[in-house]
Amino acid sequence: MKILQIALDLLSIEDAIVIAKKAYISKNIWLEVGTPLIKTHGVLAIKRLREKFPNATIVADMKTMDTGDLEVELAVRNGANIVSIMGVASIETIKRATNRAKELGAKIMVDLMEIKDLKNKIQELRDIDIDYFLIHMPIDVQKAKRETVKAFLNNIKELREILDKPLAIAGGINLDSIKILKDYADIFIVGSAITKAYDIERTVKSFLKILGHEVEIEKIDIDLLEEFEKYSTCNISDAMKKYNTVGKLRCLNPRRVAGYAVTVKLFQSDWSKVFRAIEVADNKSILVIQSDTDYAVFGELATLNCIKKGIRAVIVYGSIRDVEEIKAMKFPVWYKNINPAAGDARGKGEINVEICIDNTIVRPGDIIVADENGVVIIPKNKAYEVLEKTKLIKEKEEYYKKEILKGKNLSEIFAL
Numbered sequence: 001m002k003i004l005q006i007a008l009d010l011l012s013i014e015d016a017i018v019i020a021k022k023a024y025i026s027k028n029i030w031l032e033v034g035t036p037l038i039k040t041h042g043v044l045a046i047k048r049l050r051e052k053f054p055n056a057t058i059v060a061d062m063k064t065m066d067t068g069d070l071e072v073e074l075a076v077r078n079g080a081n082i083v084s085i086m087g088v089a090s091i092e093t094i095k096r097a098t099n100r101a102k103e104l105g106a107k108i109m110v111d112l113m114e115i116k117d118l119k120n121k122i123q124e125l126r127d128i129d130i131d132y133f134l135i136h137m138p139i140d141v142q143k144a145k146r147e148t149v150k151a152f153l154n155n156i157k158e159l160r161e162i163l164d165k166p167l168a169i170a171g172g173i174n175l176d177s178i179k180i181l182k183d184y185a186d187i188f189i190v191g192s193a194i195t196k197a198y199d200i201e202r203t204v205k206s207f208l209k210i211l212g213h214e215v216e217i218e219k220i221d222i223d224l225l226e227e228f229e230k231y232s233t234c235n236i237s238d239a240m241k242k243y244n245t246v247g248k249l250r251c252l253n254p255r256r257v258a259g260y261a262v263t264v265k266l267f268q269s270d271w272s273k274v275f276r277a278i279e280v281a282d283n284k285s286i287l288v289i290q291s292d293t294d295y296a297v298f299g300e301l302a303t304l305n306c307i308k309k310g311i312r313a314v315i316v317y318g319s320i321r322d323v324e325e326i327k328a329m330k331f332p333v334w335y336k337n338i339n340p341a342a343g344d345a346r347g348k349g350e351i352n353v354e355i356c357i358d359n360t361i362v363r364p365g366d367i368i369v370a371d372e373n374g375v376v377i378i379p380k381n382k383a384y385e386v387l388e389k390t391k392l393i394k395e396k397e398e399y400y401k402k403e404i405l406k407g408k409n410l411s412e413i414f415a416l
Contacts, residue, residue, distance in 0.1 A: 001028065001186075002028065002182070002187075002188065002211035002212055002213070003028055003029070003030055003185060003186065003187040003413075004026075004028060004029050004030070004188055004190060004204070004207050004208060004211060005029075005031075005032050005059060005168065005170075005187050005188065005190070006020070006023050006024075006029060006030070006031055006036045006189075006191075006194055006195070006204070007032045007034050007061070007170070007189050007190065007191035007195075008020060008031065008032060008033060008037055008191075008195065009034035009036050009037070009191050009192075009195070010034065010036060010037055010047075010054045010195065011036055011037065012040075013037065013041055013044070013045050013049075013416055014396065014399050014400060015034075015049065015396060016037055016049065017033075017049070017052050017399070018392065018395050018396050018399055019194075019195050019200060019386075019392070020030065020049065020053060020203075021052075021395075022107070022191065022200035022260050022392065023194055023195075023200050023201070023203055023204050024053055024056055025215070026208055026213060026215065027168055027199060028083040028211070028213050029056075029204070029207060029208075030056070030057040030058070030059050030082070030187070031049060031050070031053060031056050031057070031058050031061050032058075032059040032060075032061055032189065033045050033049055033058060033059070033061065033080070034061050035061045035062070035063050036299075037078065038060065038061065038062065039096065039149070043060075043074050043075060043078040044078070046058065046060050046075055046078040046079050046080050047078040047079055048210075048257070049079065050078065050079025050080075051079075052220055055152065057081045057082065058079055058080050058081050058082070058115060059080065059081070059082040059083075059084065060075035060080035060082070060083045060166055062083055062085070063084060063086055063111065063255055064083070064084070064085045064089065064093070064097060065086050065088070065089045065093065066089065066090075066093055067093070068085060068089065068092075068093040068094060068096040068098075068100070069096040069097060069099065069100035070097075070146070070149070070349070071083070071097070072085075072097045072100045072101050072104070072106065073100055073104065074407040075106075075233055076101065076104045076105075076106040076393075078106070080106060081106055081107065082106065082107045082108070082109050082131070082132070083097070083101060083106060083107075083108060083109070083196065084108075084109045084110075084111050084134065084167055085097045085098075085108055085109070085110050085111065085112045085166025086111050086113060087111055087112045087113070087114075087121055087125075087133075088113075088114055089327075091124070091125075091128075091401070094108075094110065094125065094128060094130070095128055095386065097413035098122040098128050098129060099129060100105050102105055102129065107131035107132065108130055108131050108132070109130075109131065109132040109133070109134050109168060110125065110130050110133050110134065111136055112132045112133060112134060112135050112136065113134075113136040116137075118155060118158065118159055118214045119158070119159075119162055119177065122159070122162055122163060129351035130165060131165065131166070132165060132166050132167070132168055132186075132187065133159070133163060133165055133166075133167055134168040134169070134170060134187075134189070135155060135156055135159060135167065135168070135169050136169070136170045136196075137170070137171030137172065137242055138187075144167045144294045149303065153180070153181070153184070154185045155183060156169060156185065160184055160185075164204045165188060165244070166186040167184075167185045167186055168186065168187035168188070168189055169181060169184070169185040169187070169188060170184060170188075170190075170191075173188055173190045173193065174190075174193040174207055175193065175207065175210070175327060177208050178190075178207060178211070179210055179289055182210060182211055182212075185229055185276065188207070189210065190207060191398050193207075193224070196205070198239075198382075198384075198385030198386060198388050199384065199385055199388035199389070200270075200337070200388070200392065202386075202388070205364055207373055211225070211269075212330060215304065217414035220335070224329065224367060224384075225258040225259060225260070225367070226258075227387055228258040228367060228369050228378070228387065228390075229257065229369070231256045231369075231390045231391075232256070232373060232377045233245070233369055233370065233371050233373045233374050233375065234370055235372050235390050235393045235394050235397070236369055236376045236378065236386065237376055238373075238390075238391050238393045239387075239390040239393050240376065240386055240387055243360075244360050244376055244377040244378065244379070245372055245374060245375070245376050246315075246317075246357055246358045246360055246375040246376070246377070247314065247358075247375075248336065248358055248372040249334040249335060249336060249374060249375060249376075250318075250334070250335055250336070251330065251332065251333065251334045251335075251370075251372065252320075252323065252326050252331075252333045252335070253326070253327060253329075253330050253332045253333065253366075254332060254372040255332055255371070256369070256370070256371040257286070257312050257313045257332055257369070257370055257371070258286075258312070258368065258369045258370075259284055259285050259286035259311075259312040259313060259367070259368055260284050260285055260363060260365055260367060260368070260380075261286060261288045261353045261362055261363070261365060261366045261367070261368050261377070262277055262280055262281045262285045262287050262288070262351070262352060262364065262368070263277075263288050263289075263290070263351070263352055263353060263354070263362055263363070263364050264287060264288065264289040264298055264315045264349065264350075265289065265290050265349055265350045265351075265353055265355050266289065266290065266292065266318070266343075266348075266349045266354075266402050267292060267349055267350065268289045268292070268343075268346075269291075269297070269343030269344055270282070270292065270343060270344055270345065270347070270348040270349055271293040271297035271298070271302075271342070271343045271344075271345060272345035272348070272349065273287060273344060273347075273348070273349030273350065273351055274287070274297060274298060274302055274324055274349050275302065275345075276307055276333075276351060276382060277289075277303070277351045277352075278302065278309055278311065279309075279325060280306045280352065281306075281309060281311050282309070282311075282349060283309070283310030283311070283312070284312070285311050285312065286311070286313045286315065286368045286370070287306070287310050287311060287313075287314040287315065287316065287367060288314075288315045288317075288355065288357065289314065289315065289317060289318060290314045290317050290318070290355040290356065290362075290364050291317060291318025291319065292318075292359055293318065293319075293343055293408060294318075294337065294339055295319060295339060295341055295342060295343035296319045296320055296321035296338075296339045296340070296341060296342045296343065297316065297318050297319065297320070297334070297342075297343050298314060298316045298318075298321075298352060299320060299321045299322035299325075299326075299342065300321075300322035300325040300326065300329075302314075302323070303321065303322070303326050303329055303331050303333065304329065306331060307331055309331060311333070312332075313331075313332040313333065313368075313370060314331075314332075314333045314334070315333075315334045315335075315352040315357070315368065315370065315375055316333065316335040316336065317336055317357035317358065318335070318336055318337070319335065319336065319337040319338060319339040320333060320335045320337075320338060320339075321338065321339060321340050321341075321342060322392055323338055324396070332370070360377055361377075362377050363379070363380070365380045365390070366378060366379055366380050367380060400413055
């Protein structure tokens with residue numbers, strides 16, 4: 001049976017727990033307490049994962065090099081089922097680790113990282129009752145040489161011929177490479193391809209499906225605008241790594257609102273296309289106006305027209321006027337400047353074309369979310385992924401709040 005081992009190579013236990021809650025959806029999944037997590041928090045990290053996931057198979061990536069029996073005992077007594085030992089450790093260390101694991105009802109995975117002669121090492125360890133072997137491309141090697149685990153394919157095939165124990169592979173595995181590697185190993189260790197995924201659960205299901213575990217990937221049938229209105233622009237900006245965020249706008253009648261972009265590109269103070277865009281828009285729309293002038297291109301009459309059409313909001317990367325009247329109508333308008341002097345109507349400009357506001361591209365149909373913090377633009381082809389990532393960000397924040405109320409400091413939570 002093929003196993004997907006999820007490497008939680010993080011610094012925050014809280015982050016690891018939140019991600020694991022999304023990812024642990026099958027008995028064919030093992031949760032790995034990664035080395036960075038153990039080095040940051042000690043074996044407490046293993047204990048906390050065990051408390052949250054009492055039925056999971058938990059792998060402690062201790063990377064033990066010495067005192068094998070002691071480190072195995074520390075890991076197992078805090079909840080680990082499997083403990084990793086480095087293959088370059090002494091035979092005595094590996095033996096002591098394996099013996100202690102057997103006494104405690106746990107298993108050993110030997111990591112063959114930096115072993116040059118794999119055949120010879122397997123022969124050397126043949127008399128030790130090791131449970132799993134791991135062939136591993138280190139992260140630093142991947143970064144320096146721009147190689148992935150696919151580069152190890154010949155070594156993996158060679159090892160399979162002489163190995164009578166389950167083989168694990170790790171190192172830059174993603175949804176593309178696992179299709180090539182799936183027939184050559186038993187355990188597939190995946191880190192950032194899952195932990196940094198926009199939609200963790202769907203990504204895990206995709207990995208499991210490739211490994212032959214039929215997991216239904218449900219069809220998404222949700223109201224995206226309704227869903228995005230649940231989250232602040234701060235949460236969404238975090239989910240998009242600060243991209244597509246516009247914070248240089250002021251707002252009249254601020255409230256959180258989400259809508260599909262109807263874009264307007266104006267030329268030379270000509271506001272006529274704003275009125276035409278209002279005709280095109282509907283009750284799921286937000287007008288996004290790019291103006292190249294200091295003259296006002298949006299005011300009281302346009303606001304009243306928007307309200308009658310049911311338009312959700314207007315964003316003007318330029319100037320507006322009739323501020324008191326717009327305030328009285330309680331219609332949300334984001335804008336750069338105020339100018340009592342209006343432009344002219346000469347029929348120039350474009351509707352529903354690609355525009356640029358604050359160095360951010362906005363395309364027709366993109367999802368706009370705006371609130372008192374600012375505006376975010378969500379590309380329509382990334383909407384579901386961004387939504388899932390935003391949900392995860394919010395879940396983490398809620399978890400952090402609970403930990404603070406319990407008495408923890410932010411520096412402790414974030415391992416700073």
